[in-house]
Amino acid sequence: MQIIVRDNNVDQALKALKKKMQREGIFREMKLRDHYEKPSVKRARERAEGVRRTRKLARKRAQREGLLAAPKNRVR
Template sequence: MYVEVRNNDVNKALRIFKKKLQNEGVLQEYKERQHYVKPSEKRRKDKAAGKARWLKKQEKLANERGY
């Protein structure tokens, strides 16, 4: 990955670099590969995350409708 440093502005180049890493999914993959997660644990975690998203969406819809 390549990031050009312009006008000796290293902080801005670092921010751009971090953004590129995040968009490519490098950091997420690194976190996932730090420890082995059994497939059953991954399914359970994914199911819980989906349920949390669904509940959050339902709550938002209820607030919009005034229930």
């Protein structure tokens, strides 16, 4: 992974690095590897992640086909 520092702006480079690491999932993996995870717990977590991913894809597909209303954009 490589980040280019422009005009000695280290803060901006750090922000870009963190964003890139977040996208790659490095922070989540570091958190998971922090402590030992029993194989049964790991299987259950991975199965739950798969179910969540499948439901999300099905929801997006249904929205695209017009079967579900698109989510409302919240104003923050």
